[in-house]
Amino acid sequence: MFGWVVRARLFPAEVKTKEGTKWGYIDANGKFVLKPTFDNAGDFQQNGLAIVSKGGTGVINQSGKFVVKPIYSSIFPFTEGRAIAMLNEGGSVVINEKGKVLTEKTYSFISPYQGGRAVFQEKKNGVLLYGYLDINGRVAIPAKYQYAFDFKTGKGLVQVNEGQYALLDSTGALLQTYPFQQMNGLSEGLISFKKTLQDKAGYVNETGQIVIAPQFGMALPFQGGRAVVNLSSDYKNEYGLIDRTGKFVIPPNYNDILIIGANRVAVGKAINPNEPYVGSIYAIADASTGQLLSEFVFGNVSNFQRGYSSVTKGVQTFFIDNNGRQVKDLPIVDGVGTLTMEGQLIKAFVDQRLSYYDKNGKLIWTQNTKIPLTRNASVLEEKYRPNMDYLVYYPQMQGIANKQAETKVNDYLKVQSQIIPIPNDKQLDYQYTGDFSVQFFQKNLIILELDGYHYPFGAAHGMPTKIMVPIDIKTGQNYQLKNLFKPNSDYVKVLSEIVGKQISENPANYFPDAYKGITANQPFYVSNDALFLYFSPYEIAPYAAGFPTFEIPFKEIDNIIDKRGVFWRSFH
Numbered sequence: 001m002f003g004w005v006v007r008a009r010l011f012p013a014e015v016k017t018k019e020g021t022k023w024g025y026i027d028a029n030g031k032f033v034l035k036p037t038f039d040n041a042g043d044f045q046q047n048g049l050a051i052v053s054k055g056g057t058g059v060i061n062q063s064g065k066f067v068v069k070p071i072y073s074s075i076f077p078f079t080e081g082r083a084i085a086m087l088n089e090g091g092s093v094v095i096n097e098k099g100k101v102l103t104e105k106t107y108s109f110i111s112p113y114q115g116g117r118a119v120f121q122e123k124k125n126g127v128l129l130y131g132y133l134d135i136n137g138r139v140a141i142p143a144k145y146q147y148a149f150d151f152k153t154g155k156g157l158v159q160v161n162e163g164q165y166a167l168l169d170s171t172g173a174l175l176q177t178y179p180f181q182q183m184n185g186l187s188e189g190l191i192s193f194k195k196t197l198q199d200k201a202g203y204v205n206e207t208g209q210i211v212i213a214p215q216f217g218m219a220l221p222f223q224g225g226r227a228v229v230n231l232s233s234d235y236k237n238e239y240g241l242i243d244r245t246g247k248f249v250i251p252p253n254y255n256d257i258l259i260i261g262a263n264r265v266a267v268g269k270a271i272n273p274n275e276p277y278v279g280s281i282y283a284i285a286d287a288s289t290g291q292l293l294s295e296f297v298f299g300n301v302s303n304f305q306r307g308y309s310s311v312t313k314g315v316q317t318f319f320i321d322n323n324g325r326q327v328k329d330l331p332i333v334d335g336v337g338t339l340t341m342e343g344q345l346i347k348a349f350v351d352q353r354l355s356y357y358d359k360n361g362k363l364i365w366t367q368n369t370k371i372p373l374t375r376n377a378s379v380l381e382e383k384y385r386p387n388m389d390y391l392v393y394y395p396q397m398q399g400i401a402n403k404q405a406e407t408k409v410n411d412y413l414k415v416q417s418q419i420i421p422i423p424n425d426k427q428l429d430y431q432y433t434g435d436f437s438v439q440f441f442q443k444n445l446i447i448l449e450l451d452g453y454h455y456p457f458g459a460a461h462g463m464p465t466k467i468m469v470p471i472d473i474k475t476g477q478n479y480q481l482k483n484l485f486k487p488n489s490d491y492v493k494v495l496s497e498i499v500g501k502q503i504s505e506n507p508a509n510y511f512p513d514a515y516k517g518i519t520a521n522q523p524f525y526v527s528n529d530a531l532f533l534y535f536s537p538y539e540i541a542p543y544a545a546g547f548p549t550f551e552i553p554f555k556e557i558d559n560i561i562d563k564r565g566v567f568w569r570s571f572h
Contacts, residue, residue: 405476
C-alpha cells in the first residue's frame, strides 16, 4: 500500500520525568535504543544524523555518538550536506556533516543551502546587506544587496535598491534587472511583482516581460503550473488559483487556498465570513480542473505524502486519499494535529503529543501520562479538549497522605490551568493551549510549571502565561513566597532592592521607570541553591523579553531565610 521500505531506523520519543521532559530514540517496535537523556531530539535525516540538545545543541549518529558536539544554541537541518549552526554568543556558521566549521567568520544570518548557495547577511557601515556563500562556506557573491532570495535553478533574485531588483547567476553575474519596488522569488520561470508598493501584483518572466498583468492584492509563487492569488487588498479574502496564463482555474471566491501536492489543492471557506481571520474550513479540489472532490469539512490539511494527506475533521486526525476520501485502514487519531509516514511507522503529532503507529494502525508507542516522584507519590497528566480551539494538559497529584489536602491541591491546579466549561459546539474567538512540566523536585517539594497561551484570532501575537505552583507532596501545602522567610522579616524590601540592582546593570532591557519593586506574592520558584523571581510579559519589559527572571542565590539572603520553617525544610 505504501511501498514500505524496511530498514533499521530510529524515532525520537519523549518521556516525562521528575527531572523534566527527556528525549531518546525508539526502534520500530517501540523499544528505546537510545535512552531518553536528551533535552530535545529531532528526526534522523537521510544522512543518518539527528540534531539533539543536551545542555547545548549538537548532532548525533544512530549510535548516539556526538559527531557535532553540543556547543551551539541551535542547528538547522542539513541541506546539501551542510547545516547552519547558531552560536551561543550570537551569529551563525556553516558546518559539514562531520562538524567542521567551513565559514571563515561568523555571520549575523545564514539561510539553509539551496542550489549550492546559501543567503548570508552582513552589517556594513551600520546597514544590513545580503549575499551568497558557496557550498564550502566561502563568499560566492559579496553582501551588497538589500535582500536576497534562495537560489532556484542556478539563479538568485536580489533587491538592488528600493526601486530595482536583479537576477544573478551562481557567480554573481547580472542576468536581468527589473524596475520594481517589490518582487518575490523565482518560481518556474516566473516572478511576482508590484511596480510600486501601492500597486497590484502581477507576474513577469525572467527577461522582465509582463506575462500576467497586475491585478492581484497578493500573488504567490508557482508550483506545478499553478499559483495562489488574492484579489483582495483588505482583510476580506478573495483567494483563487491561476494557471501560467493568468486564467482562473478556481475562481477568487475563497478565504484561503493551499497547494498540497499530488495535483491537489485545499480550498478554504471562512468559518465566520464577517471575521475571516478566525480561519477556514477546507475542501479538496483538483488543481488541473478546479473540480471540488470533497465537502468543506476539514480543519487542517497537510501536503500529500506517498499518496495520502493528513487532515483534521472536528477533533479527529486521519488520512485522505487523492479523491479526498478518508482512508479507513490507516490510523484515526482523536485530537487535532498531523500524521506523517516515517519509515515503517506512522508518526502522529496530535494535540501536541507524539505517538507512533504501525502500518496497520496498531499503537506502537505513546508518551507516558504518569510521572513517578516517590514510591507513593506521582503526578498524573490529564487532558481537557472541549473543542478544536481549546486544549489543556493539566497536572493532578496522586499519593498525598491527606486526601482532603490532595483534593484541594488538585482543584487549585485545575483552576490555575484554565479548566473552564466550554461547549464543544461553540466557536471561540480565540485559541487557548495549556501544558505543564516539573520545574523542580527535591525531597518533599515539587514545583509544577503551568504554561498557557491565549491567542485572539486576528491578533499580531498571543499572550503567554506562566504559573509556578510549589507543593509539599507529604502535606499538600501550597507554599507562598512569604513561607520562605522569617516572620516579620522585610523580605519584600530586601528582594526589591536586589532585583532593582540587577535591572540597573542592564537598564536598556527594561521599560524606563516601570519597575516599582516586587509584591508580597511575587511569582517565584526555587532551585537547590537560589530563589528566582519573575514578571509577566509587558510588565517591566517588552514582549520579546518573555518573562524577565531574576536569580537570587540563597547565600545572598541567608539572614532572612527561615531555615526552621516548613517550606525550607521541604527541600533541604
